[in-house]
Amino acid sequence: MKYMLLIYDNAGTRELFSGPGGEALSEEIGALMAELTASGELAGGEALADPAQTRSIRPRGGAPVVTDGPLAEAKELFGGYLIVDCESIERATEIALRWPNARFAAMEVRPIMNAGGGQDI
Amino acid sequence: MTTPETPDIEGLLRQLGPQVLGALARRHGQFEACEDATQEALLAAAQRWPKQGIPDHPRGWLIAVATRRLIDEVRADSSRRAREDVTGEPGERYEPAPGEPQPPQHDDTLTLLFLCCHPALTPASQIALTLRAVGGLTTAEIASAFLVPETTMAQRISRAKQTIKADGMQFELPPPDQRAERLRAVCHVLYLIFTEGHTTTAGPNLQRVELAAEAIRLARMLHRLLPADGETTGLLALMLLTHARRCARAGPGTALIPLADQDRSLWQRQEIEQGLGLLEHALTTAAIGPYQIQAAIAAVHCEAPSAEQTDWPQIVALYTLLERIAPNPVFALNRVAAVAMANGPEAGLAALSMIENDERLAGHHRVEAVRAHMLELAGDRTGAAVAYRAAARLTTNLPERCYLEARAAGM
Numbered sequence: 127m128k129y130m131l132l133i134y135d136n137a138g139t140r141e142l143f144s145g146p147g148g149e150a151l152s153e154e155i156g157a158l159m160a161e162l163t164a165s166g167e168l169a170g171g172e173a174l175a176d177p178a179q180t181r182s183i184r185p186r187g188g189a190p191v192v193t194d195g196p197l198a199e200a201k202e203l204f205g206g207y208l209i210v211d212c213e214s215i216e217r218a219t220e221i222a223l224r225w226p227n228a229r230f231a232a233m234e235v236r237p238i239m240n241a242g243g244g245q246d247i
Numbered sequence: 248m249t250t251p252e253t254p255d256i257e258g259l260l261r262q263l264g265p266q267v268l269g270a271l272a273r274r275h276g277q278f279e280a281c282e283d284a285t286q287e288a289l290l291a292a293a294q295r296w297p298k299q300g301i302p303d304h305p306r307g308w309l310i311a312v313a314t315r316r317l318i319d320e321v322r323a324d325s326s327r328r329a330r331e332d333v334t335g336e337p338g339e340r341y342e343p344a345p346g347e348p349q350p351p352q353h354d355d356t357l358t359l360l361f362l363c364c365h366p367a368l369t370p371a372s373q374i375a376l377t378l379r380a381v382g383g384l385t386t387a388e389i390a391s392a393f394l395v396p397e398t399t400m401a402q403r404i405s406r407a408k409q410t411i412k413a414d415g416m417q418f419e420l421p422p423p424d425q426r427a428e429r430l431r432a433v434c435h436v437l438y439l440i441f442t443e444g445h446t447t448t449a450g451p452n453l454q455r456v457e458l459a460a461e462a463i464r465l466a467r468m469l470h471r472l473l474p475a476d477g478e479t480t481g482l483l484a485l486m487l488l489t490h491a492r493r494c495a496r497a498g499p500g501t502a503l504i505p506l507a508d509q510d511r512s513l514w515q516r517q518e519i520e521q522g523l524g525l526l527e528h529a530l531t532t533a534a535i536g537p538y539q540i541q542a543a544i545a546a547v548h549c550e551a552p553s554a555e556q557t558d559w560p561q562i563v564a565l566y567t568l569l570e571r572i573a574p575n576p577v578f579a580l581n582r583v584a585a586v587a588m589a590n591g592p593e594a595g596l597a598a599l600s601m602i603e604n605d606e607r608l609a610g611h612h613r614v615e616a617v618r619a620h621m622l623e624l625a626g627d628r629t630g631a632a633v634a635y636r637a638a639a640r641l642t643t644n645l646p647e648r649c650y651l652e653a654r655a656a657g658m
Binding site for chain 1: 395
């Protein structure tokens with residue numbers, strides 16, 4: 127089963143990685159990535175650039191309208207994701223709990239829909 | 248030499264691949280190096296045979312070429328000990344001179360399957376290694392079949408090989424007292440490959456290797472090697488009887504058509520006949536087991552002209568037997584669905600209340616889907632809509648979700 131681990135930022139979490147403890151955090155991530163690569167569970171992932179560079183698109187009167195910057199009401203902003211292909215949601219959650227960002231801001235583990243497969247119903 | 252227009256070189260290579268790898272691994276150990284050498288020999292054959300024709304002894308040719316590659320590899324590694332292992336066995340000894348009789352057909356495919364499905368490997372690694380080493384698929388093909396990046400799949404295969412090396416696993420048949428259990432592991436891996444590839448649509452993913460068909464090919468191979476094993480036969484029968492219904496399962500787009508609504512004239516009679524024949528043979532000659540019972544259930548469906556005319560009491564009896572010999576909450580849930588068809592929705596709902604609190608079923612969308620169907624049969628459309636929606640939210644399968652949503656909307 128594939129799961130997406132959604133990593134959120136709040137005010138200040140991005141700076142943690144450039145601050146005094148940033149190198150240790152990056153090393154921690156590097157080690158975890160290496161472990162997931164070696165186990166054959168890592169199936170993808172990206173980090174997003176600063177939210178200031180966001181373009182938001184919202185519907186206004188039935189038509190999409192573009193604005194600069196993230197959606198104003200959001201307190202925690204989506205910052206990046208991992209995709210793991212592993213045995214169970216318990217295992218995916220265990221990985222999320224070890225991801226350093228989980229100590230500072232929200233993360234979510236969500237199953238990814240599959241298009242084929244399935245049994246007779 | 249056979250003439251160049253000889254058909255299906257690829258099929259021949261995929262059949263001989265595991266035998267060549269088996270022969271090398273049995274002789275030299277060093278599974279990883281043998282696997283690389285075999286791949287290179289298969290590649291060389293794929294390039295040469297279409298132009299030059301298939302050699303008189305294709306298996307011997309492949310073993311000779313692979314052995315030479317293995318020796319080259321070992322020399323390049325300049326590993327003294329490994330060199331002693333293989334240099335005394337020049338590859339040429341495998342290649343019979345023209346007119347010489349073919350070397351004995353010692354088929355190591357079974358040993359190879361046991362190694363690839365070794366219980367020390369994770370299920371993901373067992374599947375990947377089996378498809379690569381026994382199925383002869385490329386890493387890219389396996390990766391695309393499982394919709395993961397090629398690097399991820401390559402890593403699973405290499406990790407599996409490292410585990411084999413680190414654990415010092417020998418290329419030999421498991422001891423007799425472990426063989427039955429190890430064979431169950433092999434069957435389970437083939438079954439997992441089958442269910443992964445049990446796709447509802449054949450169209451949009453033409454690049455995707457058909458995993459269900461590959462699982463059937465491997466199960467046939469296993470059945471040929473162990474024709475007297477009832478569960479191996481049962482597994483092959485189960486696959487054929489399920490696969491036979493594939494064309495009726497997919498509607499337009501991603502729509503999923505449930506068993507009850509399928510156009511049964513689309514079921515593949517030839518596969519059904521073959522499955523029924525295999526099943527009958529297993530049931531009358533071997534000890535009963537879970538795959539045979541599941542195949543027997545599939546057979547009851549395949550023999551019924553419609554959902555209404557299905558022998559539901561027989562299906563209930565088979566699920567009851569299955570649960571007894573292989574306790575599993577999903578089998579219990581399937582029994583409940585059959586009880587509703589045999590004895591009415593109230594009986595089914597009562598049976599569901601007995602098992603729905605099993606924690607192994609917690610969050611399983613099938614619980615709500617079965618409940619929804621029974622409520623619908625009982626005439627409780629509001630309750631059915633609620634349960635269909637709950638099931639739709641819980642499934643991670645897109646066609647299934649679309650089906651459940653549509654069902655909820657139709658209440």
